[in-house]
Amino acid sequence: MSDNLLFIKKFFRHGTKIASIAPSSPWLSRATVRNVDWSKAKVVVELGAGTGPITKVIAEKVRPETRVIILERDPDFSQLLKERYSQIPNFDVIEGDVRDLATMLRERGIDQVDYVISGLPVPSFPKDFQREYFDVVRNVLAPDGEYSQITELALVYQGLYKKYFERVKFIFEPRNFPPAGAYHCKGMKQPG
Numbered sequence: 001m002s003d004n005l006l007f008i009k010k011f012f013r014h015g016t017k018i019a020s021i022a023p024s025s026p027w028l029s030r031a032t033v034r035n036v037d038w039s040k041a042k043v044v045v046e047l048g049a050g051t052g053p054i055t056k057v058i059a060e061k062v063r064p065e066t067r068v069i070i071l072e073r074d075p076d077f078s079q080l081l082k083e084r085y086s087q088i089p090n091f092d093v094i095e096g097d098v099r100d101l102a103t104m105l106r107e108r109g110i111d112q113v114d115y116v117i118s119g120l121p122v123p124s125f126p127k128d129f130q131r132e133y134f135d136v137v138r139n140v141l142a143p144d145g146e147y148s149q150i151t152e153l154a155l156v157y158q159g160l161y162k163k164y165f166e167r168v169k170f171i172f173e174p175r176n177f178p179p180a181g182a183y184h185c186k187g188m189k190q191p192g
């Protein structure tokens, strides 16, 4: 089955848990990781990788010394990601929920990561889970680390990311279907 077909089937079955009708385009995938300094990154984590369009760009750009952790909750998506990426020595594809990210990283000897790249449907999370989610990110992201987030509604959720980060930059990508973009965020704020 093609990635597009699998994705649309999942969307009709799970709705806001998938939150998109098509995988990110190559343009959106590249825009999402444009902030990454590949020469310095020691650990990169991708959350909600789906069928792996952003994973593909990461695989093209990353150095073999950088550890890459790919997390996906859906069993069919994670199986597909394992088939495509788990043979790359510095890649680790995990089927699991982002709530358990810190534990899963600790089990692999990782305390801090340099880049979190999220394809998760964060605005669709219930409010208390949103807070819990950003606590998870704060817990693992290095103080000078960066957070990237895909979005399908240009600029609409800028306020949400500004609540959690000092600096938020939005990149619009009109070639995606539907037109979309990415937030690049730095300087995670302390809670309260």
Ligand SMILES: C[S@@+](CC[C@H](N)C(=O)[O-])C[C@H]1O[C@@H](n2cnc3c(N)ncnc32)[C@H](O)[C@@H]1O
Binding pocket: 017, 018, 019, 020, 022, 023, 024, 047, 048, 049, 050, 051, 052, 053, 054, 071, 072, 073, 074, 077, 096, 097, 098, 099, 118, 119, 120, 121, 150
């Ligand atoms: C909008 S899709 C993005 C897929 C892919 N990154 C892309 O750009 O095409 C969101 C993905 O997040 C996954 N997801 C949703 N909630 C999750 C959670 N709590 N933990 C891990 N993955 C989750 C979904 O299964 C889905 O694959």
